[in-house]
Amino acid sequence: MLYKLEKLQRCHGSRTILNIDALEIRPKRIYTLIGPNGAGKTSLLQILAFLDKPSSGKVNFLDRPVSFDEKQLYTLRRQVVLLDQNPIMFTGSVWKNVEFGLRVRKLDAKSRRQRIEEALELVGMENFFDYDARGLSGGETKRVALARALVLQPEVLLCDEPTANVDNENQEIILNIIERINKERQGSIIFSTHYLSQGQRLADHTLLLQNGTLSDIASDNIYRVNVIDSTEEGCLCQLTGQLFLRLPAHTFPAETKVAKVHIDPDSIIFNPQSTNPPDGNPLNGHITELAQDSGRIRVVIDVGVKLTAVLSMEQYRLEKPAIGDKMSIFIPHSATHLTRIDLAR
Amino acid sequence: MDLLFDSVQSAVLLLMSFDAELFEIVLVSLNVSFSATLLASILGIPGGFVIAYATFPGKRLVLTCLNTLLALPTVVIGLLVYSFISRRGILGPLELLYTQKAIIIGQIILIVPVIMTLTIAAISRIDKRYRMTALTLGANRSQMALVILKEARYGIFAAVIAAFGRVIAEVGISMMLGGNAKGFTRTMTTAMALEYDKGEFVLSVALGITLMAFAFAINMLFHLLQGRTGHDVV
Numbered sequence: 001m002l003y004k005l006e007k008l009q010r011c012h013g014s015r016t017i018l019n020i021d022a023l024e025i026r027p028k029r030i031y032t033l034i035g036p037n038g039a040g041k042t043s044l045l046q047i048l049a050f051l052d053k054p055s056s057g058k059v060n061f062l063d064r065p066v067s068f069d070e071k072q073l074y075t076l077r078r079q080v081v082l083l084d085q086n087p088i089m090f091t092g093s094v095w096k097n098v099e100f101g102l103r104v105r106k107l108d109a110k111s112r113r114q115r116i117e118e119a120l121e122l123v124g125m126e127n128f129f130d131y132d133a134r135g136l137s138g139g140e141t142k143r144v145a146l147a148r149a150l151v152l153q154p155e156v157l158l159c160d161e162p163t164a165n166v167d168n169e170n171q172e173i174i175l176n177i178i179e180r181i182n183k184e185r186q187g188s189i190i191f192s193t194h195y196l197s198q199g200q201r202l203a204d205h206t207l208l209l210q211n212g213t214l215s216d217i218a219s220d221n222i223y224r225v226n227v228i229d230s231t232e233e234g235c236l237c238q239l240t241g242q243l244f245l246r247l248p249a250h251t252f253p254a255e256t257k258v259a260k261v262h263i264d265p266d267s268i269i270f271n272p273q274s275t276n277p278p279d280g281n282p283l284n285g286h287i288t289e290l291a292q293d294s295g296r297i298r299v300v301i302d303v304g305v306k307l308t309a310v311l312s313m314e315q316y317r318l319e320k321p322a323i324g325d326k327m328s329i330f331i332p333h334s335a336t337h338l339t340r341i342d343l344a345r
Numbered sequence: 346m347d348l349l350f351d352s353v354q355s356a357v358l359l360l361m362s363f364d365a366e367l368f369e370i371v372l373v374s375l376n377v378s379f380s381a382t383l384l385a386s387i388l389g390i391p392g393g394f395v396i397a398y399a400t401f402p403g404k405r406l407v408l409t410c411l412n413t414l415l416a417l418p419t420v421v422i423g424l425l426v427y428s429f430i431s432r433r434g435i436l437g438p439l440e441l442l443y444t445q446k447a448i449i450i451g452q453i454i455l456i457v458p459v460i461m462t463l464t465i466a467a468i469s470r471i472d473k474r475y476r477m478t479a480l481t482l483g484a485n486r487s488q489m490a491l492v493i494l495k496e497a498r499y500g501i502f503a504a505v506i507a508a509f510g511r512v513i514a515e516v517g518i519s520m521m522l523g524g525n526a527k528g529f530t531r532t533m534t535t536a537m538a539l540e541y542d543k544g545e546f547v548l549s550v551a552l553g554i555t556l557m558a559f560a561f562a563i564n565m566l567f568h569l570l571q572g573r574t575g576h577d578v579v
Contacts, residue, residue, distance in 0.1 A: 049481055074485055082481045088474040091496060101482035152483065 001063055002027040002156065002188055003048060008057030010043050010212075018043050018054070018212045025190065027062075027155075030182050030202050033192040035209035036222050041192040042085065044209065045158045048190065049082035062155075078105070079155040085164055087145030089133035094125065094144050097133045101152045119151035120144075123177060139170030146177060157181065159191035175202060210262065211337075221263040221308055227256055237261065243304035245281045248333050259338050265298070267335030268309040270319055271328055280332035283307075287325045301327050348546065356551030366527075367548065371555055374532040377445050377523075378513040381452035386505050389457045393464025393504075394490060408465070414458035419451075419517030426451045426522055443524035448532070451518035456508035463507060467500020468493060499571055506567055510560055 003025040010018035018040045025031055033041050046052040047059065050066070050073045059066040061076060081101075090097050098119055102112045120126045123143040128136070133144060142162065149157060162178065163171040179202055181187045191202075208215040210222075225237040225245070234246045237259070245261070272282060285303035292298075297311040299321055309329065311319065321327065359367060396407060428434055430441040430450070441447045475496050479489040494501065516534040523530030525539060533552045540549040 046477075051477055051480055070486075077480060078483045080481075082477075084474055084478065086474070088472055088478055090475070090478070090492060100479075100484075104482065104484045104488050148482065 001025070001060065004058075004060040004063075006058040008047070008054045008059065010040070010047065010052070011055040016212060018047070020044070020057070020212075020214055023207070023214060025188075026205075027188050028182070028186045029188060029204040030178070031188075031190040031205045031207060032203035033190060033207050033209060034194070035192075036194070038211075039209040040212040041209055042160050043212075045082055045160050045190070045192060048156070049080050049158050050076045051082060078152075081149040081152055081154040081157055083142075083145055083149050083157065083159040083162060085160040087141055087148075089136070089141060089144065092133060094120070094128045094131050094133050094136070097144060098148045098151050101148065105152075115151050115153075116147075119147040122150060122180075123147045124173060139166040139173075142166055142170065142174060143177075146174065150177075150181065153185070154187070156188045156190065159189070161192050161194070163193065178202060221265055223261050223263075223305060225259050225261050227259065230256075240305055243283075245331070245336070247336055247338070248279070262337045263307065263331055264335040264337070265308045265310045267332060268307070269330040269332065270309070270311070270315070270321075272330035278332045278334070280330055280335070282328065282330050284326065284328050287321050287323050287327055290321065290323060299327075301329060303329070349550075352546040352550040353554070355547040356554055359547060359551045360555065364551075367551060367555070369528055370531050370533055370536045370552065373445065373528075373530065374513060374534075374556075375559070377448050377452065377519070377532060378509060380445075381449045381456065381512050382505060382509045384449065385453045385456045385460055385508060388453070389460030389504075389508075390464050390494075390501060392457070393461040394468055394494065396461065397465045397468040398490075398493075408462075411458050411462050411465075415462060417455065417458070419455060419515050420521070422451050422454050423518050423521030426454065426518070430522070442522065443526060443530060445523065445530055447522035448519050448530060451522045452512040452515065455515065455518060456511050459508045459511055460504045463504030464497075464501055467497040467504060470500065471497050502567055502570070506563060509563065513556060513559065 001024055003023070005020050005023040008018060008020045008023075009016060033044065035041050043052065047054055050061075050068075053068045059068075061079075066072065066076065090100060095116060098116045099112055102115060107115075117126070120129065123146050125140065125143050125147060128140070128144070133141075136144060146159075146162070157178075159178065162174050166174070178189055178191065182189050223239050225239055227235050228238050228244070229236040230249060232249060234249050235256075237245045237247055239245060239261075247261070283303040285301040285307070287299055288302050288306065289300035290297060297313065297316040299309045299311055301307050301309060307329075311321070396404070396411075426447065427442070430436045430439065430447055432442070441450070471493055475492055476489055479492040484492065514534060516538055519525070519530070519532045519535045520538065523532065523535065525531050525535040531539075533556050537549045537552045540546070540552075
């Protein structure tokens with residue numbers, strides 16, 4: 001096993017930013033880490049890159065426990081490289097930047113030259129050897145940073161949103177390189193992204209992070225809501241345009257104006273007249289997508305926003321939903337989880 | 346105005362004539378100031394780096410103390426060092442009083458806080474990603490420190506230049522610990538004070554012009570070095 005994490009927590013003050021019960025990552029695969037902003041993707045990658053220590057829990061790397069003492073971290077960091085979301089270039093040429101990791105490893109000049117040329121060629125930056133690294137565009141910087149990481153031939157390549165803030169052409173180049181590295185060098189790659197499609201295209205495994213915890217199924221059901229009215233009976237929240245949800249008042253801290261609501265796709269009830277629904281919100285919409293996912297059916301319903309729900313195979317056979325069908329759904333209060341957004345932050 | 350104009354004119358003539366006494370004073374000044382700056386940099390730059398990067402209890406107190414030391418009057422330093430190196434002091438047997446070494450010791454105490462605080466400021470401004478990038482690429486602590494120092498080099502140069510400017514222009518320490526002995530411990534500033542007391546403005550103004558010329562030349566050199574990259578502006 002490449003990584004094995006058990007009961008891992010990372011806290012900043014009183015706030016828990018990562019809370020992973022168990023996670024196993026196998027070698028020579030591509031893993032993608034998907035989740036919204038603030039889900040803990042970068043924090044997890046930093047722990048996996050041995051650049052940060054967990055507050056509690058166990059981490060095993062290549063079947064050996066990681067003690068996180070400075071000497072061991074230094075050795076482990078030489079097997080893992082993290083490509084930052086916004087990589088920064090050292091003062092000097094592209095060549096000097098790519099050479100840095102090889103110099104600190106005290107490789108001889110001939111080997112350094114050969115590996116730098118190969119790495120820059122791999123990312124299509126072979127004509128930029130002598131360029132000032134800080135004068136490159138965003139996409140070029142990402143590619144040089146990728147070369148700077150790949151030249152070290154690491155056991156694991158961790159990439160924090162490698163395609164963020166770059167144009168489509170550079171996105172495609174970066175994704176192709178990641179795919180090639182995995183196939184040709186059998187390298188283990190873990191990359192985070194906002195885009196489920198990128199994960200589905202490249203990754204052998206998809207890990208979903210929400211509020212610092214790993215989730216089993218993709219959920220796009222995270223929305224920013226404005227609290228329109230708050231009474232003892234409940235709060236009226238506007239998701240978008242004409243779409244409103246009434247949520248129990250106790251779920252909101254006092255005087256909340258803006259919040260993030262997550263609707264659990266597993267808890268959405270289809271055709272509520274067939275059941276005896278608890279307190280919640282009935283909504284109507286039409287089905288826009290159907291997909292099979294790990295033995296279950298993901299149904300995307302347009303109710304004013306695209307809402308993802310999950311059906312078991314038995315439910316699917318019973319309901320027989322089809323794309324374009326009108327659908328009544330019910331969101332029980334228990335399916336909604338709220339996080340306050342602090343506007344001052 | 347006439348007095349100033351005549352003094353400047355005479356001072357320029359004195360400088361053009363390569364007056365031996367004037368050049369002796371300038372040499373003593375430069376020797377003392379460069380030595381003090383060099384030694385204070387050796388102490389202050391690593392010290393500033395450690396304080397900027399380390400997390401330890403009482404860090405804020407240390408920073409506050411360093412900032413307070415920036416306002417330390419030269420006379421206080423003169424008195425403090427004098428109490429150690431005078432004949433009755435602990436270091437009296439070393440016979441340091443009224444030597445260039447005594448001035449250097451006092452000036453080091455004066456500028457170590459300057460170099461440290463400005464180094465801390467320069468390093469604190471450096472993007473945290475440099476540290477992370479160096480570490481993830483396999484650098485050990487000292488290699489990472491070198492990366493940070495390289496990226497903060499212009500801020501650190503500026504700290505050293507500010508410190509040099511402080512020592513070359515100070516008069517209290519040089520006068521109290523050096524004694525203004527001609528040919529040995531007479532620096533530009535102590536000579537200027539003496540000549541002023543004597544009512545001899547010409548040498549005083551000539552030394553003033555020389556001092557300003559050196560300060561200007563060093564700053565120009567710094568800006569030329571800085572201008573090469575086109576990225577760094579301090």
